[in-house]
Amino acid sequence: MDIEICAVSGYSEVGRNMSAIKVGDEVIIIDMGVSIQALATYEREEGGVRALSTDELIDIGAIPDDRKIEDWKDKVKAIVLGHGHYDHIAAVQFLAGKYRCPIIGTPFTLGILTSILKDEKVKLPNQFKPLNADTKIKISNDIELELISVSHSTLQCALVAIHSPKGVIIYANDFKLDNEPVLGFKPNYKRLEELGSSNSITALVVECINGTVEGKTPSENVAREMLKEVLLETNTKGKALFVTTFASNIARIKSAVEFGKKLNRKVVLIGRSMQKYNECALSLGLADFYNGVEIIGYGSERKRKLKEINKNREKYMVITTGSQGEPGSVLDKIVNKQLPFNFDEGDIVVFSCRTIPVSMNIANREQLESILKANKVRMFKDVHSSGHASREDIRDFIQMLKPKHILPSQGNLEMETAVAKLAEEMGYTLKENIHLLSDGQRIKF
Known part of the structure; x- marks a missing residue:
């Protein structure tokens, strides 16, 4: 044999x-x-x-x-x-x-x-x-x-x-x-x-x-501490606060949610894949941090929520898809005016990820970052552990x-x-x- x-x-x-x-x-x-x-x-x-x-x-x-x-x-x-x-x-x-x-x-x-x-x-x-x-x-x-x-x-x-x-x-x-x-x-x-x-x-x-x-490779706990430092030690008062990461990284999302709550912000997860992975974790009882967290996939509910966040930006923290600048992701649609939210000067976007090193991703991220820079958004990159x-x-x-x-x-x-x-x-x-x-x-x- x-x-x-x-x-x-x-x-x-x-x-x-x-x-x-x-x-x-x-x-x-x-x-x-x-x-x-x-x-x-x-x-x-x-x-x-x-x-x-x-x-x-x-x-x-x-x-x-x-x-x-x-x-x-x-x-x-x-x-x-x-x-x-x-x-x-x-x-x-x-x-x-x-x-x-x-x-x-x-x-x-x-x-x-x-x-x-x-x-x-x-x-x-x-x-x-x-x-x-x-x-x-x-x-x-x-x-x-x-x-x-x-x-x-x-x-x-x-x-x-x-x-x-x-x-x-x-x-x-x-x-x-x-x-x-x-x-x-x-x-x-x-x-x-x-x-x-x-x-x-x-x-x-x-x-x-x-x-x-x-x-x-550093522990996920290292990434948690990096995220804690950025979110809790940066002046976010009166500003929009977005964290973008891989939707499947439930541990990273757990950390972001917990720090968002410490900032007394309502935490909202937005994106089709965010909904898929997090609702699966929730349904199987694999994570216990979802109390008070809204999970929104796509469609009219997403638009309605982003309009509300746009008016009350200091009250929310958004965790969303688009960390690679992927066309069609939530972050991509926001910067390209396809969703009802506008980034203003001093708003904050935390990239809790690395850019996957393939040519398309690199180009997509560069384009996303250039638009955010033009809007004078504060960016924190590579808040991540592989x-x-x-x-x-x-x-x-x-x-x-x-x-x-x-x-x-x-x-x-x-x-x-x-x-x-x-x-x-x-x-x-x-x-x-x-x-x-x-x-x-x-x-x-």
Whole structure:
């Protein structure tokens, strides 16, 4: 019985994650994500992607090309989702229906997926099987699936472990080693060390987004303290106060909400994705900071609220989408006069995020910032801590797990090469037990 891994997608770029792991004659798919950049590029240049077929979405690079595992189609026993970010789950609506198998993930991950499917009016034949982190489920006589708690930048994230008679495959896309998360899981070090000590890990698929970043990624608690300093030690009297961050980062939103309340401001969350992620967290009882907080998605209610905030700006703090300057986001629509709010001199916008380093995002943020500057808005940027492991975290992670083989993923060539060189420092050898795969390639153990 062999183990074979197909790097379906996400091994030559950041995003569009999908892997397939074949054990004997059975296959587990992990993640089905979109390329947000490819979708945005097509939207900007051609307008609208809703009319595109699945093959057309594949051809423009928006979703994984699962035609590369067409010969495995009837062998798939489960689709497993590691966490609820769009670059890991948002292609499920296009691809999952062809596989006669359940979709497995933590309750929050499946909750976000359910919300996406509802918004897009998609019904899938697949059964949804919620699985709590730090538990296992038997897939077949030869395969057992385990989700292992890990910190990242949304709720209920998990590493995926596939146990088989030939060894264990660990899929670590995405994670950070945060010992003081503001909300949610710490990494389950005890379980990771048990697996490492057992010398049973055949291969580790490990993310590379921060593979070129020296040192250790700071805790989410560091970002909380940065946000606290900006919000509570800046003179905001009489001014509009906006915080923009990733809608999925519930821990960051928790911090912002709590500091907004300390300023005696009414806190309002505005944006479609803000509504999706936060209402899911609320419905599952995963966060307790929503008392007195308004959550508004889109439509006439959003316009009405922004008109009210425009008249009483010193009474509110708005947490909203648009941290990347994305066209169509709330912040973008405000600065382009498509929503009824006007920034005045001295108003405050806090970017509790980093700019994702792709050309479109950089250009969008520059354009957004130029308009805010023209309006003499005070900007506080990079009030943030990454959700991704940096170089020394990855080193510690590899030392903990002691995998026989390492497959860098979730990155471009520079990022993946950086992790490969790190592994070489640790005694691994390129092409022998470090494998730099391109999308569509397979490797057998």
